[in-house]
Amino acid sequence: MKKIALLLLLSITFTTHAAGLKPYSGNIKNPQVILQDLSGKTHTLEQYKGSIVLVQFWATYCPPCVKEMPSMNSMQDKLAKAGVPFKILAIDMAETRTEVEEFVKKIKPEFTILLDESGSSIGQWNVFAAPSNFLIDKQGQIKYTLFGGVEWDSPEIIEKITQLSQQ
């Protein structure tokens, strides 16, 4: 019995640590995104209400941002196959369109990349480091945050997003 309890405790600890998602403790009440993607199409957070949205602030010069992109592609696939309404909005932190386009050609992210050449959203979201991640619930509120690189397609994160989509 003791062994089972210990294993259970360890698995909970592992899950929490592996996911790295922390309940949001800041005071941004109505987060906004109104930015264009590389094709010039405007995306707002409002239009994705009803879906779980991962808003990520990233930059081409940020090694962990680059490293985790394949796992973001994979996460998006897994959640789509599971029928979870989910969207990634990856906001580049104030680099030029040319810089981002060159990067996208090379790395090939399969999710939505948004440009914020003026950097205005960075201040609005209280972002001071990269990658900074915000997991938004179906009502458009920030539920979890995560700083740093992570394997986004890990079972723990997929599970957490699936759970969030059921709330």
Next chain:
Amino acid sequence: MGRMLTSLFYLYLQMFIKHTFFIILISIAAITNAKELKTIELPSGEETEVRIFPSKGNILIIGFACDNGKSKHEEATSISLAEDGIEVWMPDMLSTYMLPKSRSSYEEIPGEDLAHIIYEAIATNKDVYIVGSGSDTQLLLKVAAQWKKDYPDYKNLKGAILLFPRLNDGEPEPGVEPKYVSSVGTTTIPLMVLEGGRTPNRWGVNHLSQKLGSSGSQVISKIVPGIRGYFFNRNDPNRTEDVVTSQLSGLVKVSLHYLQELEK
């Protein structure tokens, strides 16, 4: 034949003079850039060795580089500054206390010892500025606060240059204002903050500057375009980073200029 010998003699004499002149020039340059070692006895009883790049100007910079002397470029930068009339002192505080390079080590270095090094530098009658980079800036702020406490009547500590400071206390939390180490907001001396344009930290510069100034310091912050954090220690520098690295002394001089402007 005699004429030929005389010509040869003059040719050799000319060459000798040229070579001697060249050797003298090199010697003068070597003397100018000579690194001296000064042992300072600290209030804690420890002794620290300070690398000194002497110069005759009236400015002295203390570089608190906590890297056990391993930092790339610091010697070249110091030599370049000394050539331009700025004396540089490089104490290595971690080696003095046999401490590892970690955040917790900064807490273990006695503030009184740090302030005493400034006291020794002030004794030269030069205007003293302190410089540090990355997480070493934590030590810089600590020594600035301690100096004010231990030597309130001395006015020669004119300012601090924080190159690409890393002063967050713990991991940043997205969407939440950053928390800083305790030495932020404890000094009143003028501060110059430089940050790379291609690092996420640039977005925190205004917030950090506000916190640094909360204790009364005047703070100037500038973004250096095109460079990443710790660019001078990277193995894969881009062209801009290469140029800026070779001109680190220029960055320091520009920073000094800004700090001097504040005094006017």
